Amino acid sequence: xxxxxVLLVDDEEELVFTLSERLQFRGFDTDAALxxxxxxxxxxxxxxxxxxxxLKLPLVTxxxxxxxxxxxxxDLKIIFxxxxxxxxxxxxxxxxGYFDCLIKPIKxxxxxxxxxAAVLSYPEKK
Amino acid sequence: MSVxxxxxxxxxxxxxxxxxxxxxxxxxxxxxxxxxxxxxxQIYLAENGxxxxxxxxxxxxxxxxxxxxxxRNLMKSLNKFAHETDQNVSAFDLNEMLENLILLCNRFALAxxxxxxxxxxxxxxxxxxxxxxxxxxxxxxxxTLFEQINSPSEILVSSIPNGSQTKIVIELxxxxxxxxxxxxxxxxxxxxxxxxLIEYHFSDADxxxxxxxxxxxxxxxxx
Numbered sequence: 001x002x003x004x005x006v007l008l009v010d011d012e013e014e015l016v017f018t019l020s021e022r023l024q025f026r027g028f029d030t031d032a033a034l035x036x037x038x039x040x041x042x043x044x045x046x047x048x049x050x051x052x053x054x055l056k057l058p059l060v061t062x063x064x065x066x067x068x069x070x071x072x073x074x075d076l077k078i079i080f081x082x083x084x085x086x087x088x089x090x091x092x093x094x095x096x097g098y099f100d101c102l103i104k105p106i107k108x109x110x111x112x113x114x115x116x117a118a119v120l121s122y123p124e125k126k
Numbered sequence: 127m128s129v130x131x132x133x134x135x136x137x138x139x140x141x142x143x144x145x146x147x148x149x150x151x152x153x154x155x156x157x158x159x160x161x162x163x164x165x166x167x168q169i170y171l172a173e174n175g176x177x178x179x180x181x182x183x184x185x186x187x188x189x190x191x192x193x194x195x196x197x198r199n200l201m202k203s204l205n206k207f208a209h210e211t212d213q214n215v216s217a218f219d220l221n222e223m224l225e226n227l228i229l230l231c232n233r234f235a236l237a238x239x240x241x242x243x244x245x246x247x248x249x250x251x252x253x254x255x256x257x258x259x260x261x262x263x264x265x266x267x268x269x270t271l272f273e274q275i276n277s278p279s280e281i282l283v284s285s286i287p288n289g290s291q292t293k294i295v296i297e298l299x300x301x302x303x304x305x306x307x308x309x310x311x312x313x314x315x316x317x318x319x320x321x322x323l324i325e326y327h328f329s330d331a332d333x334x335x336x337x338x339x340x341x342x343x344x345x346x347x348x349x
Contacts, residue, residue: 012153018164019160035239056237059239083148106156
């Protein structure tokens with residue numbers, strides 16, 4: 001069985017690489033990108049199961065990046081990370097098309113469960 | 127400008143600064159959270175028979191300390207900012223004010239892939255002015271500049287004593303964006319109130335904005 005492949009996108013370098021290492025420790029195959037350009041480049045050469053994207057990225061928003069990535073991988077499940085989407089009002093502001101939104105600092109167990117739930121939500125992967 | 131508008135602009139300024147710093151602080155906490163989790167993972171490995179990697183622990187410890195320093199600097203800057211909202215004329219170190227402003231503006235610069243740096247000397251440049259209003263003007267000019275930049279750039283902010291007159295110079299390298307002076311005209315009124323003259327030097331390669339401060343050492347009551 002192949003590993004679950006996760007793309008992590010955040011301009012906070014130490015955060016994204018440490019998160020990547022911790023997810024690898026839990027059995028995921030991860031790639032990390034610090035900006036939207038690198039994220040799109042990775043998404044064009046790799047098939048991911050889930051993308052975990054910070055809502056505030058340089059030059060583009062997380063929502064914009066989600067739309068661009070979905071042009072490449074339409075069914076990709078997106079989990080947003082932010083400091084400000086813990087309540088319903090915050091979530092409504094993000095719009096549609098994402099699987100989950102987690103507030104930073106993120107508990108790794110919650111991110112782990114969200115990634116698994118996202119993967120299980122693919123009909124063919126149930 | 128009405129008193130109401132002026133107050134509204136001050137609130138917006140404080141709101142933006144606070145939002146930027148709290149966002150940065152949240153990122154500091156998020157990074158500390160991940161390093162803490164990485165330590166837990168190392169402990170889990172050791173409990174299950176793996177040898178503790180002391181080099182890795184040392185590295186995590188150093189990176190945790192760096193984040194604490196980063197957080198402390200942010201809080202110091204915010205605290206200093208909170209104590210500078212006095213509207214009165216006072217004597218202050220312009221270099222220190224600009225250093226503080228750069229730290230508070232960093233989040234907005236990074237959002238546009240701009241490296242924001244101070245280019246001032248370590249020496250003090252003591253001026254007599256309205257510190258909060260001047261900081262607000264420089265902040266507004268910087269934010270307006272950031273919003274017009276659409277490719278990775280570097281902005282240097284420096285203070286240059288020029289006889290009895292001092293100027294703040296904001297330099298953009300390279301200038302690959304189409305800057306328009308019209309976008310800055312909204313600050314003419316507030317600059318005039320502070321007796322600050324703003325000069326724009328935009329070329330295809332580089333751009334600079336000079337804020338010429340008034341020669342007010344002997345007449346601060348004019349401000």
